Amino acid sequence: MSYKERKIGDTLLKVEDISLSFGGVKALSHVSFDIKEHEIRAIIGPNGAGKSSMLNVINGFYHPQEGLITYKGQVRRQMRPHQAAKQGIARTFQNIALFKGMSTLDNIMTGRLLRMRRNVFWQALYFGPAVKEELEHREAVEKIIDFLEIQAIRKTPVGRLPYGLQKRVELGRALAMEPELLLLDEPMAGMNVEEKEDMCRFILDLNDEFGTTIALIEHDMGVVMDLSDRVVVLDYGQLLADGTADEVRNNQDVIDAYLGVSHGDDESLEGAA
Amino acid sequence: MFYREVGQLKTSYQSDQAVFTIAQDRWSFLVLLIVAFGVVPFFINDYFANAVLLPFLIYALAAIGLNILTGYCGQLSLGTGAFLGVGAYAAYKMTTAFPELNFIIVLFVSGAVTAAVGMFFGLPSLRIKGFYLAVATLAAQFFIVWLFYKVPWFFNYNATGQISMPPREVFGILITGPKAQPWATYLFTLSVVLVFAVFAKNLVRCRSGRAWMAIRDMDIAAEIIGIRPLQTKLLAFGISSFYVGVAGALMFAVWLGAAEAGETFGIDQSFLVLFMIIIGGLGSIMGSFLGAGFMVLMPILLKQSMVDGLGLAAVTAKHMEFIIMGVLIVFFLIVEPHGLARLWQIVKEKLRLWPFPH
């Protein structure tokens, strides 16, 4: 599985003792784990386990009541999502969050916004530096379009695209930010086998080629085993297990949790065995 | 002649980013410009300037302004009437306080003042959205108009409470006041509107436009890619109001020559401009022109055909006009919510394939 040559680096992100509740609902309680540079870290667990909430905490969408987050050596309690973006954290959503009225190209171009500097006066004139900047970023975006093999839908409004392609465009937008940490919330949910294979390939390639660190929520255990270096298991907002894919698969607590609860069948561990 | 992009290979991203990617479009636009600048001024008369061309151009500018805010950034505003007023009163105060000041500078300052006022009233947009924001801008509408009534400083303490524009020249040509020639007022307005329309088109296809549309389509996702909602919305309020302010200044100074707060800048103006962008097309600069043209021309055509053609009494015709306009607006909302701009697009796509279906 770990055929990858690249080396795992230092700790990029560490969450310690994170607790988050909504009213009476405890979405996360005292969860701690870390993510190392260049690794692919899977977060798994039954529905409602708190996986999406964890990603929301990491990119500043939710503010935990307790706990600390250390990102690139800096300790923080909370921040706004746009600050997280500035610090190199990008993500995709479980339910696609694209800009429906805009084309594929424009959606991915929005991922470059933080890197664009020209003020409104240059933009209004569309002259000199503003044009140069537009074209530079257009080129970067075209590379992503090539990488994701979506040249044909460049000018299509994303609202008209099928689900699988929308997921791909959303990944493209996140990639356009050239993130250091990429958070993917069920990037393969609802896809057919072929689309899943493509998506797996993209994830592995970008980890290999650009060394992007990835945290990935995924239900398909086969995919998790293939892709991830280490796995975090959440259940009812608690950390159930943390280790390599093999360790986690053989962990008795994990087996119990998956067998003891009557979740959807796609979440069972059998698929991976 | 065929309307085709065949044989027009785009060889660079630059040409692919251009406003008119098809040569026929470029040529049509050029011809339109030549007619507008080179032909129309020779045939223009008072009626044509003041009833058709000036209102069309000035409302188009106001519609571009509102479209930036509502069509591109998704923030509904019902304060357009008042913001037109802010531009008008700013121009009046400036030009009466400093009669020597170049009128072009007066226009810019009017826009800037309106931008500041617009941004102030845009502040609540961080917390409230949609319908509630519309109500907040409605409050701005009534408050500002009330202010123009109540504070005599705004109309220089004159007895009528009206403001009227003194004659002013640009490059030695009279463009305001009763003696201004129709070709001069028309050419001046056309130039201003054209320049600002080009600026707007550039803005919406650059970073700012994408940030606005991102906020409009999904503000949560916009924030995770690093867009700061308040700054982005305030920029939209500012630039939008700048455009509306310049339009208001032109409306008062060049077109009407005189104005009175409640009469000229009431809530009905807000709705008129809103209808223009809905009918023309939300999120389209060209749609702003189409919508303004529709709302300015339709009543004139209806009136002429009913009074002159059918011999109806003027009052009856006026009532009929209201009804027909209302029906047309509803018709558009139901049949083509994306407006005339979208219809135009569809026609072009059909033309591109003609005579081969698919």
Ligand SMILES: Nc1ncnc2c1ncn2[C@@H]1O[C@H](COP(=O)(O)OP(=O)(O)O)[C@@H](O)[C@H]1O
């Ligand atoms: N914004 C929210 N408001 C209230 N409850 C929430 C919110 N987000 C998540 N929750 C609750 O937190 C728990 C964990 O949800 P989530 O993180 O979405 O789980 P998962 O992604 O693992 O399926 C669930 O009980 C859910 O109802």
Ligand SMILES: [Mg+2]
């Ligand atoms: Mg989830």
